[in-house]
Amino acid sequence: MNPPRLIPFEAPPNANAHGALAPLSVRGLTVAYDEKPALWDVDFEISQQDLVAVIGPNGAGKSTMIKAVLGLTPTLAGNIRAFGKPVKHARKRIAYVPQRTSVDWDFPASAEDVVAMGLYGKIGWCRPVRRRHRGSAREHLDRVGMADFASRQIGQLSGGQQQRVFLARALAQEADIYLMDEPFAGVDAATERAIVDVMRDVRSNGATVVCVHHDLQTVGDYFDSAVILNIRRIAAGPVTDVFTEENLQAAYGGRLAKTEIRAIADSA
Amino acid sequence: MIIDVFAVLTFCAGYNTSVVLAGVIALGIGGGVIGVFPFLRKRALISDAISHATLPGIALAFLAGIALGGTGRNLGFLMAGAALTGAIGIIAVQWIRDHTRLPEDTAIGTVLSVFFGLGIVLLSHIQTLESAGQAGLNSFLLGSTAALTGGEAQLIAIASAVAITFALAFMKEFGAIAFDEGFAAAQGWRVARVDLFMLVLLLAIVAIGLKAVGLILIIALVIIPPAAARFWTDRLGRMIALSGAFGGLAGWIGGGVSALFPAMPAGAVIVLAAAAIFTFSLLFAPSRGVVPWSFRRIRMRLAAAETRALLTMAGGYQPPDPLARRIARWRGFTGPDGRLTAAGAAAVADAHRQQRLWQAYRQQHPDAALPFNPLSGFRIEDVLSADIVAALESDSV
Numbered sequence: 243m244n245p246p247r248l249i250p251f252e253a254p255p256n257a258n259a260h261g262a263l264a265p266l267s268v269r270g271l272t273v274a275y276d277e278k279p280a281l282w283d284v285d286f287e288i289s290q291q292d293l294v295a296v297i298g299p300n301g302a303g304k305s306t307m308i309k310a311v312l313g314l315t316p317t318l319a320g321n322i323r324a325f326g327k328p329v330k331h332a333r334k335r336i337a338y339v340p341q342r343t344s345v346d347w348d349f350p351a352s353a354e355d356v357v358a359m360g361l362y363g364k365i366g367w368c369r370p371v372r373r374r375h376r377g378s379a380r381e382h383l384d385r386v387g388m389a390d391f392a393s394r395q396i397g398q399l400s401g402g403q404q405q406r407v408f409l410a411r412a413l414a415q416e417a418d419i420y421l422m423d424e425p426f427a428g429v430d431a432a433t434e435r436a437i438v439d440v441m442r443d444v445r446s447n448g449a450t451v452v453c454v455h456h457d458l459q460t461v462g463d464y465f466d467s468a469v470i471l472n473i474r475r476i477a478a479g480p481v482t483d484v485f486t487e488e489n490l491q492a493a494y495g496g497r498l499a500k501t502e503i504r505a506i507a508d509s510a
Numbered sequence: 511m512i513i514d515v516f517a518v519l520t521f522c523a524g525y526n527t528s529v530v531l532a533g534v535i536a537l538g539i540g541g542g543v544i545g546v547f548p549f550l551r552k553r554a555l556i557s558d559a560i561s562h563a564t565l566p567g568i569a570l571a572f573l574a575g576i577a578l579g580g581t582g583r584n585l586g587f588l589m590a591g592a593a594l595t596g597a598i599g600i601i602a603v604q605w606i607r608d609h610t611r612l613p614e615d616t617a618i619g620t621v622l623s624v625f626f627g628l629g630i631v632l633l634s635h636i637q638t639l640e641s642a643g644q645a646g647l648n649s650f651l652l653g654s655t656a657a658l659t660g661g662e663a664q665l666i667a668i669a670s671a672v673a674i675t676f677a678l679a680f681m682k683e684f685g686a687i688a689f690d691e692g693f694a695a696a697q698g699w700r701v702a703r704v705d706l707f708m709l710v711l712l713l714a715i716v717a718i719g720l721k722a723v724g725l726i727l728i729i730a731l732v733i734i735p736p737a738a739a740r741f742w743t744d745r746l747g748r749m750i751a752l753s754g755a756f757g758g759l760a761g762w763i764g765g766g767v768s769a770l771f772p773a774m775p776a777g778a779v780i781v782l783a784a785a786a787i788f789t790f791s792l793l794f795a796p797s798r799g800v801v802p803w804s805f806r807r808i809r810m811r812l813a814a815a816e817t818r819a820l821l822t823m824a825g826g827y828q829p830p831d832p833l834a835r836r837i838a839r840w841r842g843f844t845g846p847d848g849r850l851t852a853a854g855a856a857a858v859a860d861a862h863r864q865q866r867l868w869q870a871y872r873q874q875h876p877d878a879a880l881p882f883n884p885l886s887g888f889r890i891e892d893v894l895s896a897d898i899v900a901a902l903e904s905d906s907v
Contacts, residue, residue: 312696330698338696349550349689350746359686363697368679390878395744400880411693421696432877 263326265290265419265450266311271320273303273310279473280306284320286469286478288419288452291445293464295455295481298471299497304454305341307471308421312338324419334363337417339408341424347397353407354379354392360414382410385443386436402433409440420444422453426460438464461485462510485510518766526660531765533663533670534655534776537719538731538761540670542753544677544711545732546739546746550688554733556603556709559618561716561725563599564592565629568650568720569636576639583646585662585721593717599625600709653724653777655768662721669718673711674754684708685746722765727777731757734784741795760784810883812837819843820861823850864890867899870906 266288273281281303288294296304309315311322313329324332337360357379358371365375380392386406391399396407405425412420425437441451441464452469455461461468461481468484470476472493477484487507494503514523521528548554571591575582582588599621606617633647649657658666677684687694687704695701712732719728739753764780793801811833819829819838828848829835838844843854850858867890872879882888891899 309692314692314695333696333698336696338693340690340692340696344692345690346552350740350744350749351685351689352745355746356689359690359693362682362686365682367683369682371682387877397744400877403877403880430876 264288265325266452267323269321271310271322272318273306273315274318282474284475286475288450290450291448292450293441293445293466294452295461295465295468296452296471297455297458297461297468298493302472304471305423308423308454311421335418337412337415337420339412339422339425342401342405342408347404351396352393353383353388353396356396356407357382357410357414360411363415379414382414385413386410386440402429405429405433406436409437419450424454424456426455426457458506481510514770518770527769529660530655530658530663530769533666534722534761534765535758536667536670537722538757539754540674540715541731542735542757543674543750544715546736546750546753547684547688547708548712549733549736555615555618557712557716557732558729559599559603559622560596560713561728562622563625564596564717564720564725565626566632567591567595569629569632572636572647586665589717592720593713595625596713596717600713650720651724651726652775653722655722655765655776656772658722666718666722669714673714677711722776723780724775724777727781730781730784734788738788738791741791741798756787760787817861820858821865824858824862866906867902870902
């Protein structure tokens, strides 16, 4: 399924190759809804034990990129590999934290039930959730400071608490790469803290986090690297390298005042 | 006559009636259990498209049966025909939804009416035939337990039990997809296939229930019990159990009455029984019912007005609004002259202290404090342990 790519004549023969065992390697990813491209020829590679922010203005294709990587949205072209393999052969090593607003929180389930969903891969089809799975789910809830809320119906939790339940569910998957879609959107300070702690915790255990992020001010504090998107890839690399006035200008253009861009670039 | 009803409902009205009743109860339980999943998936209405799409299948199976030299009234054969065009109906809805920009309700409405129209055309053609067997086909529209034989009821019960077993085996998967489709797909699940399997189980219940309940009203058997069960619980397992029980109860009442009065269509009686359960649940279920909820609302309004009155009076002012003023007067916090009484002064001091402690609790433990609304009149000593209250007390002074 390798799409044909245009390689300049003078490029070395391996210009299209994937990094050997990078947790995530994306080449030539192109996604379009109807006529309008959502992502255009995006390349980047993410290295192990990295905390990566995916940033860009609204409509830049950040969520689309995460969904395309997971195979949740059809792609027009592109090659995506996780640990050197096609994503569908590495699913057990990937955990996904969807946007909180993407589900119906009135669903009849407790916080513990939702976290147990992260164990379904291990439990297997048509097998019941057993006591030890429930125990494991509660441990993961405890890691995000939600142990006291295990039996509460999920609709009765605050937005931040719901986000932490999603995080605990991803932790239960014990993955090597965590793909998070805007976990910081609309959460309280305690939850923001908890998410950052968990990200650092999984990094110290060797895992990698890729996180769609909106708040440019905190990128430097929370993340090691950044991928700047605006349909195309603007830049990718360590935050200090990619947060330049030029890159931010290219991504955000008129959406941010020049002074804001300069301040953010200086702070990184 | 009451004796007769009692005899039927307690399985004492002869072997055949009892077997039929057991079959309809099994069908009700099956409809209740399986209906939970389309309900949670917010696709409950697709069962209406399925049931109406079975009509041409029934008619075609009848015609095929006659062409093969039989009476065309073998229930298994008719169910197979029903399932076939029902499946085509599902595929049509799915295809329209996936390949056009039309929403699913439009696809359902279109498929439902087209298939039903085709079925009616075929039925009126059958009516012109010389064959004697066509009279029984009308029971597929409105349902009749009186027309069921013992063997047919057994077939219904067994098929229903099989469908329930599959639904319970896949409860975890169906639930996960209904809650978070994207997460399920990210795990590598073929969401479309699991959905299709869910619809096949739904189709099975519709097909086996056609003769007993009738295709026009069988949708009630898979929608109303889950909707009623949702009022009582916030747990999926309990909801499934309750929904099955409600469906079985409706089948028991409806099937019994229809067995006794053959002119009374079983489908209609089952729907009315289910509707009674639904209405009771909607009104009186403790956590989500309308009446308990309204009571909580009113109590909360009064408690909030009282707290408001006390806090305003603590500042040396009159209670802010007529309701708060009336409550203050009624509780004896203010005298006839509108002045604070001794009891009022004590209550004011207490309300002030409660408010201060809640404030401190919210500041120090924002997460834990979230479920408590200080205006609802909870006393902090009733909710938190004494040591926490003592700590708050010393902090907030």
